[in-house]
Amino acid sequence: MGTLWFWIVALMLTAYVVFDGFDLGVGIVYLFVARTETERAQTLRAIGPVWDGNEVWLLAAGGTLFFAFPLLYASAFSGFYLPLMMVLWLLILRGVSIELRGHYADPLWRTFFDGLFSFSSVLLTIFFGAAMGNVVRGVPIGADDYFFLPLWTNWQTGANPGILDWYTVLAGLIALSALSLHGTLYLALKTEGDLERRAGCIACHIWRATVVLTAAGIPATVLARPASLNNFKGNPIAFLAPLAVIAGLGMMRYTMAKGSHLLCFLCSCGYLISMLVGAATGLFPVLLPAVGIAGRDITIDRAISDPYTLRVGLIWWSVGISLALMYSVIVHRQFWGKVPTDTEGYGH
């Protein structure tokens, strides 16, 4: 049961990265790709109907953590208190800037909301990447199962890490580059004309950055937490994940050259999924590794809820997630295809 819930949470976080990833990515490249007012309105309309639905996956993953692994939830939400609050602020600012932009006619206000949208998207992506880095690297869990991380210490991994060190910053940069690629490809898929061409052009450059950062990231993970390799050593089949990462990157390049935006975007989804599956495989069965004191890892067995909770939860989780999936499918079908260019503004 614990293993099942581990992979359920991993699946939900992966869904979050794949779905909300593209609208975060659109936010990152927004100022460079969309230059005129029409293009900006078009860009916002490309993500307008779906961005808030995509964020459901983050909330749902948090909720699932809360009931399946209460110890992990309590420990991590207390330990990452400050960065989580900042993520919350950034999520608020980002949502507000998308929604309020259309209500202000003045160009100065619009520029302000454009900047806020892009700024919060960039920071959120770096934060999410760094969060992933923290989970992979481990945190100084104390004897009472709690910890508190300062934002930075000496930028080194080891017994006394901060939220930001060389490894988590690298993870943040990988996220920044991978998601901006993801978002640019989505934009190329959803728009036409200058916007589509410019997005395709920028995607080529970001692809190169993503390849370099990914190539640095995999050995860096082994350096930051050598135990990540254990599951791979015992289970050669797990090497499929890093292979799929490489294949995804290669296929992206190939489909980009052929000009098929849809296939290229799907390859980007595959790349993100295999990156996250690889990270989850490296962690299993640990949920949050400990550094410093040995044996304080928060594992599935230590953090899991009572069997009754999990049985009831599985039923309600299935109901809830079916509804969320149905909504996602309906809204993506409804807005399938290129964004029309004839109407003005992001609709209300």
Next chain:
Amino acid sequence: MVLMGQPNYETETIDNPLVVNNVLSFLIYGTTAAEVEGLDHFPRDQWPSTLPLLFYSYHIMVGLGTRFGALMGIAALLLWRGKLYSSRWMQWLIMLSWPLPYIATTAGWMTAEIGRQPWLVYGLIRTAQGSSTHVSAGNSLFTLLGFLGMYTVLSLLWVIVVYNHIRSGPLVNDQAAHPQTVTT
């Protein structure tokens, strides 16, 4: 049931009460004869710590709610009689009511949050046991200030949006029929 009054913490009574007998019993149990267990039946260490605030917020919430009900009832009556659009006193009353829902929901929220003290989860965890031991007061203060600032900015933005909407006036009829063509 006490409609209005001032709670006195020392004597555990309510000063100058305006009482309607047996109503609370009827509201809770559906009969005028049942006995409603008062706070004096519970040990002091399980009392909410800010009783007067709780008393007032609860009465503000319920009082405003009753007022909304009455106002809407009268307005519906006037609408039915075809007089709503010509009775200026009613329109003034309705227009001046705009801040009241905000006050009522805030008071209701305070009632819920103060009323459940000292428990986080009734009978299971007390608020004092639920606080994070590793998050320092400075961190909490920082985020509290952050939220204050955030909400101040958001309120200002909201005021500007609402002001602009009011200033531009209601939509003309032919536009209202096709709202999707109206963009900002």
